[in-house]
Amino acid sequence: MTTLEKAGPEQTDATRTAPLLEVRDLHVEFHTRDGVAKAVNGVNYSVNAGETLAVLGESGSGKSVTAQAIMGILDMPPGRIPKGEIFFRGQDMLKMSGEERRKIRGQKIAMIFQDALSALNPVLSVGYQLGEMFRVHQGLSKKDAKAKAIELMDRVRIPAAKERVGDYPHQFSGGMRQRIMIAMAMALEPDLIIADEPTTALDVTVQAQVMDLLAELQREMNMGLILITHDLGVVADVADKIAVMYAGRIVETAPVHEIYKAPAHPYTKGLLDSIPRLDQKGQELYAIKGLPPNLLRIPSGCAFNPRCPMAKEVCRTDVPPLAAVSDTRASACHFWKETLDG
Amino acid sequence: MAEAILEVRDLVKHFPLTQGIIVKKQIGAVKAVDGVSFDLYRGETLGIVGESGCGKSTVAKLLMNLERATSGQVLYKGEDITKLSGRALKAVRRNIQMVFQDPYTSLNPRMTVGDIIGEPFEIHPEVAPKGDRRRKVQDLLDVVGLNPEYINRYPHQFSGGQRQRIGIARGLALNPEIIICDEPVSALDVSVQAQVINLMGRLQKEFDLSYMFIAHDLSIVRHISDRVGVMYLGKMVEIGDDEQIYEHPTHPYTQALLSAVPVPDPESREHRERIILSGDVPSPANPPSGCRFRTRCWKAQDKCATEVPLLAVPERFKGADSPAAHESACHFAEEKDVVGAA
Ligand SMILES: Nc1ncnc2c1ncn2[C@@H]1O[C@H](COP(=O)(O)OP(=O)(O)OP(=O)(O)O)[C@@H](O)[C@H]1O
Ligand SMILES: Nc1ncnc2c1ncn2[C@@H]1O[C@H](COP(=O)(O)OP(=O)(O)O)[C@@H](O)[C@H]1O
Ligand code: SF4
Ligand code: SF4
Ligand SMILES: [Mg+2]
Ligand SMILES: [Mg+2]
Numbered sequence: 001m002t003t004l005e006k007a008g009p010e011q012t013d014a015t016r017t018a019p020l021l022e023v024r025d026l027h028v029e030f031h032t033r034d035g036v037a038k039a040v041n042g043v044n045y046s047v048n049a050g051e052t053l054a055v056l057g058e059s060g061s062g063k064s065v066t067a068q069a070i071m072g073i074l075d076m077p078p079g080r081i082p083k084g085e086i087f088f089r090g091q092d093m094l095k096m097s098g099e100e101r102r103k104i105r106g107q108k109i110a111m112i113f114q115d116a117l118s119a120l121n122p123v124l125s126v127g128y129q130l131g132e133m134f135r136v137h138q139g140l141s142k143k144d145a146k147a148k149a150i151e152l153m154d155r156v157r158i159p160a161a162k163e164r165v166g167d168y169p170h171q172f173s174g175g176m177r178q179r180i181m182i183a184m185a186m187a188l189e190p191d192l193i194i195a196d197e198p199t200t201a202l203d204v205t206v207q208a209q210v211m212d213l214l215a216e217l218q219r220e221m222n223m224g225l226i227l228i229t230h231d232l233g234v235v236a237d238v239a240d241k242i243a244v245m246y247a248g249r250i251v252e253t254a255p256v257h258e259i260y261k262a263p264a265h266p267y268t269k270g271l272l273d274s275i276p277r278l279d280q281k282g283q284e285l286y287a288i289k290g291l292p293p294n295l296l297r298i299p300s301g302c303a304f305n306p307r308c309p310m311a312k313e314v315c316r317t318d319v320p321p322l323a324a325v326s327d328t329r330a331s332a333c334h335f336w337k338e339t340l341d342g
Numbered sequence: 343m344a345e346a347i348l349e350v351r352d353l354v355k356h357f358p359l360t361q362g363i364i365v366k367k368q369i370g371a372v373k374a375v376d377g378v379s380f381d382l383y384r385g386e387t388l389g390i391v392g393e394s395g396c397g398k399s400t401v402a403k404l405l406m407n408l409e410r411a412t413s414g415q416v417l418y419k420g421e422d423i424t425k426l427s428g429r430a431l432k433a434v435r436r437n438i439q440m441v442f443q444d445p446y447t448s449l450n451p452r453m454t455v456g457d458i459i460g461e462p463f464e465i466h467p468e469v470a471p472k473g474d475r476r477r478k479v480q481d482l483l484d485v486v487g488l489n490p491e492y493i494n495r496y497p498h499q500f501s502g503g504q505r506q507r508i509g510i511a512r513g514l515a516l517n518p519e520i521i522i523c524d525e526p527v528s529a530l531d532v533s534v535q536a537q538v539i540n541l542m543g544r545l546q547k548e549f550d551l552s553y554m555f556i557a558h559d560l561s562i563v564r565h566i567s568d569r570v571g572v573m574y575l576g577k578m579v580e581i582g583d584d585e586q587i588y589e590h591p592t593h594p595y596t597q598a599l600l601s602a603v604p605v606p607d608p609e610s611r612e613h614r615e616r617i618i619l620s621g622d623v624p625s626p627a628n629p630p631s632g633c634r635f636r637t638r639c640w641k642a643q644d645k646c647a648t649e650v651p652l653l654a655v656p657e658r659f660k661g662a663d664s665p666a667a668h669e670s671a672c673h674f675a676e677e678k679d680v681v682g683a684a
Binding site: 058059159173174175176203204205206207208209211212230231232233234235236237239256257260270271272274275276278280281284285286287288289291292 | 393394501503531532533534535536537539540543544558560561562564565584598599601602603604605606607608609610611616618619621622623
């Protein structure tokens with residue numbers, strides 16, 4: 001439905017067959033008072049139209065920073081991208097002009113943030129903020145933009161949208177605000193949505209409503225979805241494939257069904273093992289020992305080695321490459337075969 | 343039957359809603375807790391679940407008399423805590439301690455770990471004479487798995503999981519009988535959550551503690567709880583042992599809550615019937631008449647608007663040798679097949 005002319009060069013064969021989005025060997029570092037924090041250290045992942053990629057990792061593992069780099073909203077400085085490529089339909093966005101990137105952001109790629117209250121402007125009505133998308137990007141009149149805003153609010157099931165279009169963000173519940181964020185992200189029917197922990201702040205019943213809505217709209221519009229989360233349950237529910245992050249790297253990628261059955265990386269295995277299971281009631285939970293690393297001093301070799309029950313000498317010296325486990329799977333572990341075999 | 347160490351009877355907490363600056367006029371009340379009754383047995387863990395704002399933390403504070411109850415009783419060994427003050431209250435509080443949700447804000451950043459953990463001794467010097475305190479604090483650090491040499495460090499020098507351990511050490515300082523844990527692991531990463539949960543389990547056995555464990559992660563609650571209470575909008579709607587609640591819930595709200603929990607197993611996606619509740623939780627200042635859940639309940643009938651359902655074993659299950667025979671506040675309580683949280 002976008003009425004704008006195609007921006008950028010003609011489509012070639014390469015751009016047509018390329019994944020919707022592909023991140024290759026992305027590095028991001030922050031120059032802080034205490035030194036250089038290596039937040040992202042070689043991230044590789046890709047997502048196709050209509051596909052849901054879940055990015056799973058503990059807090060500080062670099063999920064959001066990667067997303068910000070894709071969106072082009074990193075704080076630079078202190079942030080810096082020393083290396084890497086981010087292809088959108090085959091074109092490296094890191095090589096584009098600011099103008100070209102701005103066109104993609106918002107219209108082709110939209111983002112949903114964890115905290116809707118701080119992402120929405122508190123002094124503007126929700127209807128105004130939704131309508132702004134159409135006024136700025138599609139040049140609609142105030143009246144038409146408002147009608148569109150109501151339509152969108154309806155679509156994300158805000159009751160009495162017509163009456164509430166003039167309300168301010170704080171007048172809505174957490175779940176409603178998150179649905180309004182979704183509405184805003186959907187407004188221009190983007191090709192890709194990046195949702196950064198969209199339900200982490202919500203109760204489970206509200207989470208179910210929001211995820212349901214997101215999945216439905218994604219299906220309807222055949223969008224790509226990058227879902228950032230630390231919840232193994234949410235991943236199992238909605239993802240097609242998964243990328244597990246640890247200390248700024250992708251340590252394992254796989255189709256979702258396969259990874260839950262047989263993880264090929266000890267960190268993934270540790271996360272899955274620490275889910276409470278019925279037959280373990282009253283017993284100790286499996287716990288990954290130790291703490292996530294300090295990004296100013298990432299351990300040499302495999303970053304997971306101080307916590308890994310399978311670590312050998314080589315893990316302390318050699319960084320494990322992201323090795324192909326199958327056509328669709330990869331693991332960054334020297335001993336992925338042994339891990340896979342249990 | 344086990345011995346009740348805490349008996350909560352018809353507990354009510356209304357927060358007045360006022361208008362006007364000079365002459366305050368009460369225009370209503372937030373009915374945060376509105377007639378809640380339950381027992382806490384010696385040595386057990388009672389889990390409390392429910393959505394944000396349903397009154398869990400308020401109940402916790404009422405049990406400690408950190409908030410004054412509007413009405414109702416909290417009987418500790420037969421004595422009503424809500425009526426106590428001064429020295430008598432102080433004596434009871436020694437035996438009931440609390441661990442808070444947020445390890446980042448619940449510890450005073452300007453106090454050393456030693457001072458934080460030892461602070462309860464200032465209020466109750468009889469537990470540890472001055473000369474003995476340092477050693478006691480070091481013992482406590484050791485008990486919760488922290489290096490006793492950390493005694494002079496400040497909270498910001500610790501990770502979230504370590505800070506939560508500091509909070510637990512402080513809770514243990516006075517050898518309490520009861521520990522009320524308000525979302526003790528919610529702010530922690532999955533791999534660290536398991537460590538803290540295991541620690542709490544060990545301490546319970548070692549010190550014969552009774553826990554009231556408030557959390558929103560239903561699978562963790564199931565893992566550690568002997569019994570579970572479900573709250574909705576200031577009311578306890580269902581309570582029973584973990585199997586009764588998780589496998590045989592009879593209250594529609596519990597059923598919806600359990601069905602909304604994402605199951606960390608992609609294979610279960612297709613076979614689940616998920617109850618998606620419509621609408622939002624009503625305001626506790628103006629709760630629906632009759633059954634408070636009726637505005638979102640798919641089974642609601644006329645009777646639900648006029649008669650408040652009491653928390654009791656439903657008539658139809660009375661005397662039945664069935665796990666459905668447990669307390670549930672619904673006029674039409676019955677079992678429903680839902681694939682719940684593991
Ligand atoms: N001091 C207060 N004054 C007025 N209202 C309050 C006060 N404390 C709590 N409330 C209200 O009482 C209700 C219950 O709050 P409470 O903090 O007990 O919820 P909760 O179940 O612990 O929620 P959460 O899961 O978000 O921690 C809420 O509507 C809250 O806004
Ligand atoms: N603007 C910034 N300046 C310095 N460090 C930052 C900045 N933004 C993020 N970081 C650091 O980068 C690391 C990864 O952060 P993030 O991607 O937000 O993690 P998460 O996986 O939880 O989303 C963290 O250690 C974080 O503190
Ligand atoms: S490379 Fe070594 S330390 Fe790293 S995950 Fe594999 S076995 Fe563990
Ligand atoms: S009493 Fe009525 S409204 Fe309330 S839960 Fe039962 S059926 Fe639903
Ligand atoms: Mg983040
Ligand atoms: Mg609370």
